[in-house]
Amino acid sequence: MAQNSSSSSERNIVILGGSYAGTSTAHVLLKHVISKLPDPSSYKVILVSAASQAICRPACPRALISDDTFPQEKLFVNLSTVFSQYSKEVFRLVHGKAIKVDHTERNVFISLDNHNTDTETISFHALIIATGASTPSPLLGLNHDETTLKSSWKIFREALRNARSITISGGGPAGIETAGELGEYLNGRAGWMTSKLENPKVPITVFTAGSNILPLLRPSLAKTAEDYLAQVGVTVIKDTRIVSVMPPGAGTEDVGAKATLTLSTGGNATIETDLYIPATGMLPNTSFMEAGLLARDGRIEVDTSTLRASKAGPRVYAVGDASTYARPAVHNILAAIPVLCANIKRDLLLAAGQGASAGNDREFKEDMREMQLVPIGKSKGVGAGMGYKLPSLLVWLVKGRDYWLWTTGGLWSGKQWAKES
Numbered sequence: 001m002a003q004n005s006s007s008s009s010e011r012n013i014v015i016l017g018g019s020y021a022g023t024s025t026a027h028v029l030l031k032h033v034i035s036k037l038p039d040p041s042s043y044k045v046i047l048v049s050a051a052s053q054a055i056c057r058p059a060c061p062r063a064l065i066s067d068d069t070f071p072q073e074k075l076f077v078n079l080s081t082v083f084s085q086y087s088k089e090v091f092r093l094v095h096g097k098a099i100k101v102d103h104t105e106r107n108v109f110i111s112l113d114n115h116n117t118d119t120e121t122i123s124f125h126a127l128i129i130a131t132g133a134s135t136p137s138p139l140l141g142l143n144h145d146e147t148t149l150k151s152s153w154k155i156f157r158e159a160l161r162n163a164r165s166i167t168i169s170g171g172g173p174a175g176i177e178t179a180g181e182l183g184e185y186l187n188g189r190a191g192w193m194t195s196k197l198e199n200p201k202v203p204i205t206v207f208t209a210g211s212n213i214l215p216l217l218r219p220s221l222a223k224t225a226e227d228y229l230a231q232v233g234v235t236v237i238k239d240t241r242i243v244s245v246m247p248p249g250a251g252t253e254d255v256g257a258k259a260t261l262t263l264s265t266g267g268n269a270t271i272e273t274d275l276y277i278p279a280t281g282m283l284p285n286t287s288f289m290e291a292g293l294l295a296r297d298g299r300i301e302v303d304t305s306t307l308r309a310s311k312a313g314p315r316v317y318a319v320g321d322a323s324t325y326a327r328p329a330v331h332n333i334l335a336a337i338p339v340l341c342a343n344i345k346r347d348l349l350l351a352a353g354q355g356a357s358a359g360n361d362r363e364f365k366e367d368m369r370e371m372q373l374v375p376i377g378k379s380k381g382v383g384a385g386m387g388y389k390l391p392s393l394l395v396w397l398v399k400g401r402d403y404w405l406w407t408t409g410g411l412w413s414g415k416q417w418a419k420e421s
């Protein structure tokens with residue numbers, strides 16, 4: 001069934017993606033922008049999300065182990081509940097997946113089921129793309145929606161009960177945090193004076209193509225992380241990538257499958273593993289956009305200071321992991337949202353013929369200082385903030401205790417955006 005849902009007098013501001021970037025943009029526009037435009041009732045914010053819930057994505061490395069690791073009602077939050085504060089005249093939530101953007105005719109095509117048989121076309125006056133990025137392992141976020149995430153966790157947890165070895169590819173924070181959590185859960189931690197856990201129950205191996213893990217942190221912090229990993233039965237192998245996986249879907253289509261992994265070291269070196277977690281790289285969720293609008297890495301090309309995707313036409317923007325505006329991180333999104341929304345407001349005022357009150361562009365600049373917190377299990381961690389090395393205790397306090405779950409309540413509900421910034 002195909003529906004066409006907008007009348008020509010409606011000015012739809014369509015946001016694709018209901019996670020950090022999309023929900024924040026929606027709240028700011030609804031709280032601080034629409035009411036300041038001429039004829040506010042002619043605008044409608046439409047949030048389109050493949051998932052009907054938002055999750056605290058950084059918590060996945062611990063959450064994937066068991067539902068007991070976090071209160072589930074805080075980890076998964078219904079979008080319909082947090083947006084019920086806005087009237088249906090000004091806001092609409094669409095549970096569906098954008099399958100095509102026609103940026104010339106200014107329409108978005110949405111699949112309302114998983115088979116593209118029930119579809120809706122929505123025309124847009126402004127479009128914000130915030131569809132994020134997928135991980136190769138489906139265990140680490142809403143690659144599609146909460147149902148598929150939960151079912152991949154279920155399969156993984158069943159296989160975990162009998163696993164005697166685990167291999168992870170990727171030395172970035174996702175791979176390292178997952179290794180640390182699984183290591184401590186399965187093997188415990190070496191005694192106080194012991195630097196390495198000997199004969200762990202389930203040896204875990206992390207392969208990284210780099211000469212160091214955690215490349216965004218200084219090498220001394222990466223070394224400390226390796227030491228903490230050794231205490232929970234995790235071994236790091238550097239300068240080595242996994243070049244092929246048999247069966248090919250192990251770790252991606254089947255997260256509970258045993259696998260044979262071929263290493264880049266030559267001579268057809270292989271290893272056998274009971275569980276494989278590919279945590280390398282991110283794939284931007286942008287296949288619905290015309291290829292000419294994308295950068296080589298698949299993200300939507302934007303002006304990195306204004307967040308406009310000008311090649312796609314007027315009033316088109318991209319923010320979050322789907323955008324080239326910055327490196328993928330929540331703190332970058334939170335810093336960019338006020339800038340993005342100020343520029344959207346400016347463009348809407350200009351389009352409404354209110355150039356005199358539109359003001360100037362606001363500009364975003366990514367903070368390039370060393371900034372990353374990486375818990376290693378429930379009590380240790382390494383990290384830096386604003387260029388300063390942080391002690392393990394502080395990493396635990398800020399992130400390791402609950403992986404930022406203490407921050408997401410205000411974000412999803414919009415309380416974080418109550419004041420205009």
Ligand SMILES: Cc1cc2nc3c(=O)[nH]c(=O)nc-3n(C[C@H](O)[C@H](O)[C@H](O)COP(=O)(O)OP(=O)(O)OC[C@H]3O[C@@H](n4cnc5c(N)ncnc54)[C@H](O)[C@@H]3O)c2cc1C
Binds near residue numbers: 016057141142328
């Ligand atoms: C394991 C892990 C740990 C992390 N830890 C941290 C951390 O500690 N600190 C930090 O700053 N960052 C961290 N990050 C990065 C952070 O999670 C991302 O930067 C953030 O989630 C990006 O938010 P987003 O809104 O751009 O998209 P995402 O969170 O990727 O969400 C995308 C949303 O869009 C929806 N969607 C996808 N395709 C479509 C479509 N076609 N149509 C409609 N909806 C669609 C999805 O269902 C989802 O709801 C971590 C990432 C991972 C994977």
